[in-house]
Amino acid sequence: MATLSQARYGKDNVRLFKVHRHDDGTQDVTEMTVCTMLEGDIAASWTKADNANIVATDTQKQTAYVMAKLHPVNPPELFGSILAQHYIDEYAWIDAAHVSIVVHKWTRMPVDGKPHPHSFLRDGDEKRTVEVTASRRPGKISVRSGITDLLVLKSTGSQFWGYHKDEYTRLPETRDRILSTEVEAGWQWDDFRDLEAVKKRVEAFDRAWNDARTITLETFAKEDSPSVQNTMYLMAEQILAVAPGVRAVEYSLPNKHYFEIDLSWFKGLKNTGKDAEVYAPQSDPNGLIKCTVTRPSAAAKI
Ligand SMILES: O=c1[nH]c(=O)c2[nH]c(=O)[nH]c2[nH]1
Numbered sequence: 001m002a003t004l005s006q007a008r009y010g011k012d013n014v015r016l017f018k019v020h021r022h023d024d025g026t027q028d029v030t031e032m033t034v035c036t037m038l039e040g041d042i043a044a045s046w047t048k049a050d051n052a053n054i055v056a057t058d059t060q061k062q063t064a065y066v067m068a069k070l071h072p073v074n075p076p077e078l079f080g081s082i083l084a085q086h087y088i089d090e091y092a093w094i095d096a097a098h099v100s101i102v103v104h105k106w107t108r109m110p111v112d113g114k115p116h117p118h119s120f121l122r123d124g125d126e127k128r129t130v131e132v133t134a135s136r137r138p139g140k141i142s143v144r145s146g147i148t149d150l151l152v153l154k155s156t157g158s159q160f161w162g163y164h165k166d167e168y169t170r171l172p173e174t175r176d177r178i179l180s181t182e183v184e185a186g187w188q189w190d191d192f193r194d195l196e197a198v199k200k201r202v203e204a205f206d207r208a209w210n211d212a213r214t215i216t217l218e219t220f221a222k223e224d225s226p227s228v229q230n231t232m233y234l235m236a237e238q239i240l241a242v243a244p245g246v247r248a249v250e251y252s253l254p255n256k257h258y259f260e261i262d263l264s265w266f267k268g269l270k271n272t273g274k275d276a277e278v279y280a281p282q283s284d285p286n287g288l289i290k291c292t293v294t295r296p297s298a299a300a301k302i
Helices: 043-047 057-070 076-090 195-200 202-222 228-242 296-301
Strands: 009-021 027-040 094-104 107-111 114-121 127-135 140-154 179-189 246-255 258-260 279-281 287-294
Touching: 009 057, 027 057, 027 076, 027 114, 057 076, 076 094, 076 127, 076 140, 076 195, 076 202, 140 195, 140 202, 179 202, 179 228, 195 202, 202 228, 228 246, 228 287
Parallel strands: none
Antiparallel strands: 009 027, 027 094, 094 127, 107 114, 127 140, 140 179, 179 246, 246 287, 258 279
């Protein structure tokens, strides 16, 4: 005998784009990629070839379009909650609806020194992300917001020394190195009782995203970093301090190495230490440093 111990299904990579037309002729645009996944009394589709409780993945795609037409798509935390809660309200046998949203960047184009009313440019790969789960029992909405693919580099103001050394160690200590990473940050909100509770806090989502982004960039730039570990902890601590509805902050930061190149073989050229100017960027391998930082009360429960 076999047991189906877990099952969920849905539509991934649903791309949608919404134009917001204002009375003064200016337009805003939002482009997102959505994934919806459903759980509940759906096992018979797997075990008995009975699809009666299957809300087709095509239906889920159509639903994302319809919800985007009927409701605001911003902030994405609200849209994700509306979409997830729809499945709980509409289908009695669905117990959990998971919605992931990736918002792609369209920045208003400056033309003739002014923001253009309806032209946009992609100025970077950075994305805003949201993961929402609406659950039936207990009824709640869980929201995690985040930033991904935010590529940053500083050419000084980073050190790494004092680490454990043994017979396997080759890395020299440094008081001045290049530091580069692609920021992946996430912050988990306290659970919301229902959609109304999400709507009541709607301003908090954009504020937290702006604060998290600013804190990430400013801490990265300003701190004379002793390690990626310490820098990410300082970032997370500050986000918790400014976003009261957030219970945990996570960072996942690759350490994208830029190696010094010894050029002394060529006419004694000095290109290491304080003379380093030409570096070799490394595509792999990279360090990968992660952490989750919680408030004292939440940490105590773990
Ligand atoms: O900030 C760093 N943390 C490490 O753990 C580490 N390890 C390493 O080789 N370089 C670095 N840099």
